Amino acid sequence: MPLRRKITLHAALWLLLFGILIFDHVIDEAGRTPFRLALVLEISFLGRLVLFAYFNYGLLRWGLKPGRYPWLVLSLLGSLLAAVAVRYLVEERFLGLWGMNNYFSDTTFWHYVGDNVSYYSLPPFLMAFLFKAIDEFVFREQIQREKLTTELLFLKSQVNPHFLFNTLNNIYALTLAKSDAAPGAVLKLAELMRYMLYEASGETVELAGEVRYLQSFVELQRMRYHGETFVDFEVHGQLNGQRIAPLLLIPFVENAFKHGDVQNPASPLRIRVAVHQHDLSVEVENRKKGGNKDELGGVGLGNVRRRLALLYPQRHSLDVQDGRDHYRSELNLMLE
CATH class of the missing domain: 3.30.565.10 (Histidine kinase-like ATPase, C-terminal domain)
Incomplete structure (x- = not known):
């Protein structure tokens, strides 16, 4: 696929996803979370999603070769944990300085990890696999x-x-x-x-x-x-x-x-x-x-x-x- 067309396709996917996130806030979160806070959190989420999606995409391109599968699994697990850690640093520490925490103060460690692994850290993997699948389809x-x-x-x-x-x-x-x-x-x-x-x-x-x-x-x-x-x-x-x-x-x-x-x-x-x-x-x-x-x-x-x-x-x-x-x-x- 030509590079320009590939960039356009990826940009369109990200814009579509961002629009879905904002629409989801308007429908489900209106009145519960201030729009300004929701906008900052969604931009933060999308930024991390882009970062880890392309990081995992690079891992897939590198690791889907004979002899590299064990290292690929370990690398993806490490990426998953890193995504949780980065979200904690950004939302609970950095944004917390302005009183924009996303979790209640009594949230337990395991609840935070479980919630992020199941909801916030899997999307980068899904996007990475989607990009890889698109590459494979275009290549074929x-x-x-x-x-x-x-x-x-x-x-x-x-x-x-x-x-x-x-x-x-x-x-x-x-x-x-x-x-x-x-x-x-x-x-x-x-x-x-x-x-x-x-x-x-x-x-x-x-x-x-x-x-x-x-x-x-x-x-x-x-x-x-x-x-x-x-x-x-x-x-x-x-x-x-x-x-x-x-x-x-x-x-x-x-x-x-x-x-x-x-x-x-x-x-x-x-x-x-x-x-x-x-x-x-x-x-x-x-x-x-x-x-x-x-x-x-x-x-x-x-x-x-x-x-x-x-x-x-x-x-x-x-x-x-x-x-x-x-x-x-x-x-x-x-x-x-």
């Missing part, structure tokens, strides 16, 4: 965020080598066939790699750029086929600044080219991108080659689902229909 949340960030980077990094490996294989096949499309394929690959390296390196990219990337990918894939290919790529709606996680859609299109039959005019590969304000729908449907099982390979459907779960929790739906002859995926997202 930070570790979890860092873990998720690392996992997202890993999942995203799997896309690039997989894509590059497949594309180089396709270009290699073109060169073996001495195809005139090979030089154009290299240039198209360079264009795609430039996008992946420089534009897709952030957390989000413009949806318009991601759609152009998909269209360029489709053009590159079509170059490797002999004969005509049949791809219907439709874009509906206005692409005007919506943002999306980079390289999130490419596995669906890549999968369609890898496993689908794109040279059948009766059953073309269909890619449909529809945008309505910040709602995105992407549908990819293809006929399978020879009716083989069609699933996201390489990066895997699990990769895509995990990225969606991390990036768009409660803001996405993914429907996959794996039929005998056809494969269809539909992704719906709520964009930023």
Whole structure:
């Protein structure tokens, strides 16, 4: 937690507690204890509470480690006794010089100690444990965020080598066939790699750029086929600044080219991108080659689902229909 935020949180807790103490006096003590005396006593109590709360907090941070537990227990007991002694010196000796004693003169030693241990000395321990618990919670949340960030980077990094490996294989096949499309394929690959390296390196990219990337990918894939290919790529709606996680859609299109039959005019590969304000729908449907099982390979459907779960929790739906002859995926997202 940033230091400034931590100081603000602690200050707010102390102000809240002080307000509760004053309110308690107004409700329960009005008429029995003069307000001036009550105010001095509450300020004195809060000062001691702050002092011993942070002292105990420091003890907890130091002592909650293997091998230090016995010393921690002894230190906390010593802090408890010190809190009682400090209160006695402040309220019964120092403030007593002005006739502002908080206890009657006939109060016994054991009653004083018992009352302070049970009521006035435990709050510093509770506040110390509260601060420690807040630290632990924030630390775990930070570790979890860092873990998720690392996992997202890993999942995203799997896309690039997989894509590059497949594309180089396709270009290699073109060169073996001495195809005139090979030089154009290299240039198209360079264009795609430039996008992946420089534009897709952030957390989000413009949806318009991601759609152009998909269209360029489709053009590159079509170059490797002999004969005509049949791809219907439709874009509906206005692409005007919506943002999306980079390289999130490419596995669906890549999968369609890898496993689908794109040279059948009766059953073309269909890619449909529809945008309505910040709602995105992407549908990819293809006929399978020879009716083989069609699933996201390489990066895997699990990769895509995990990225969606991390990036768009409660803001996405993914429907996959794996039929005998056809494969269809539909992704719906709520964009930023």
